[in-house]
Amino acid sequence: MNRFKLLFAALVLAVLSSCRDESLNPVPDYETAVHGWGRFQSTSARNFVFAEPGTSLSVDFRWNAIDGINKVSKIEFYLYFDESYVDAEGNNRLARHGGRFQDANAGGKLFKVVEGSAVPGNRSDISFSISQADIYNLYKEAKFKYDGSTEVAVFNNPAKPDRSPESPFVKGDQFELSWIIYTEDGRKFDYWSDSICSEEFPQSSCTVKFGVVCASDLAGELDYVQTEMVKGDGSGGGAAAPGTLTGTIAWTQEMGPAGPILGSYLTPDLSFGHYEAVWNDSPAYSASARVKDACNALSTAGTDQYSDTYTYNVLSVIGPKLTIRWNNTYGDAGTVELTRKDGRDWPPLK
Numbered sequence: 001m002n003r004f005k006l007l008f009a010a011l012v013l014a015v016l017s018s019c020r021d022e023s024l025n026p027v028p029d030y031e032t033a034v035h036g037w038g039r040f041q042s043t044s045a046r047n048f049v050f051a052e053p054g055t056s057l058s059v060d061f062r063w064n065a066i067d068g069i070n071k072v073s074k075i076e077f078y079l080y081f082d083e084s085y086v087d088a089e090g091n092n093r094l095a096r097h098g099g100r101f102q103d104a105n106a107g108g109k110l111f112k113v114v115e116g117s118a119v120p121g122n123r124s125d126i127s128f129s130i131s132q133a134d135i136y137n138l139y140k141e142a143k144f145k146y147d148g149s150t151e152v153a154v155f156n157n158p159a160k161p162d163r164s165p166e167s168p169f170v171k172g173d174q175f176e177l178s179w180i181i182y183t184e185d186g187r188k189f190d191y192w193s194d195s196i197c198s199e200e201f202p203q204s205s206c207t208v209k210f211g212v213v214c215a216s217d218l219a220g221e222l223d224y225v226q227t228e229m230v231k232g233d234g235s236g237g238g239a240a241a242p243g244t245l246t247g248t249i250a251w252t253q254e255m256g257p258a259g260p261i262l263g264s265y266l267t268p269d270l271s272f273g274h275y276e277a278v279w280n281d282s283p284a285y286s287a288s289a290r291v292k293d294a295c296n297a298l299s300t301a302g303t304d305q306y307s308d309t310y311t312y313n314v315l316s317v318i319g320p321k322l323t324i325r326w327n328n329t330y331g332d333a334g335t336v337e338l339t340r341k342d343g344r345d346w347p348p349l350k
Helices: 002-018 132-139 273-277
Strands: 035-040 057-062 074-084 092-096 111-117 126-131 173-183 206-211 220-232 238-241 245-255 258-265 292-296 296-299 308-317 320-327 333-339
Touching: 002 292, 035 173, 057 092, 057 173, 074 132, 111 126, 111 132, 126 132, 220 273, 220 320, 296 308
Parallel strands: none
Antiparallel strands: 035 057, 057 126, 074 092, 074 111, 074 173, 173 206, 220 238, 220 245, 220 333, 245 258, 258 292, 292 296, 308 320, 320 333
């Protein structure tokens, strides 16, 4: 009797299993997939340099099939070009000349195709460079309605006289390199989930982003004379502090893994001797303290040891002499004349 019950139960289970509705299965059968990983080579610059069209960027790219099942037959690389501008109402806008990478079939410009035997194996790198000339040749016929009605040639825009075929890109231009991966089974992978694109999934990415920076050369030893000092009161104001300070300070080019970080300089004292003279304190410094030059716009980054931030306002630039008025969030301030010891002229800082 027990044997009969067991046999009947087995037959019922077999019938139920054979009649299972797959659409009601809560656990789907996931497809295998591939993703890409694009990044700058360790020795490459991370951005183009304004007025230096010969600067190229070097990129490594690899496809990755985690399960090792998929094989890639072709990879297409696309370049997107975004331009910042001010509209007729004075609003800051962005002209997306190649569309948006996130939008399906948005476009971009086809830059490079690797297919057939030229496609490397799983997790092996493809290496190539991108120049300003490469992107200009893709977008040289681009037009845009900056005022909303009249088309203007992007590379012949009176509002941006610094842009030319010889030096085509200016500050505010941004670029993205993206890719489409085709597998031998006929599938196409062109946009991944936010977990890959936004959450830094290991050795995965959706684009390589870069832009245009300006050349900068402020490093050197500087003699300073400081007057019109203010001793802060903690609320952003303060009282006059008599006296004149003199000394020498060095701004040092900041270095990164790929070489100099353009426009960023280390400084040992954001206050040019003010703290020592007025507060009998150590120099205004922390490891984050920087002097910044963004296309001749002088500023600071980071804080001092008390987490105060600094503002540098340029008063005049005359040959090797630069005069600034500085202040910090505590209320300290001073007027400083900086003279380059190497005798070179300052750029037209503002």
